[in-house]
Amino acid sequence: MRRLTLFVLFLAVCICRAEEPIRVNVRLVNVAFTARDSRGALVDNLTRDDVEVFEDAVPQKAPSLLVAGMCP
Numbered sequence: 001m002r003r004l005t006l007f008v009l010f011l012a013v014c015i016c017r018a019e020e021p022i023r024v025n026v027r028l029v030n031v032a033f034t035a036r037d038s039r040g041a042l043v044d045n046l047t048r049d050d051v052e053v054f055e056d057a058v059p060q061k062a063p064s065l066l067v068a069g070m071c072p
Contacts, residue, residue: 028063 035043048065
């Protein structure tokens with residue numbers, strides 16, 4: 001019975017640890033997305049001014065915008 005209690009306790013600790021967020025400091029994040037118009041056609045002429053980026057409901061600056069054909 002004691003082994004079962006220890007196992008359940010160990011399992012609970014592992015589950016709680018798995019839910020902790022990973023935090024890192026970075027200067028640039030790549031975000032891939034697809035834009036479509038109201039008819040479902042791909043939009044391929046977006047500029048940086050056409051895109052809004054938010055983190056936790058706070059607007060972020062998008063320093064650059066690369067079209068898929070331009071990405072390395």
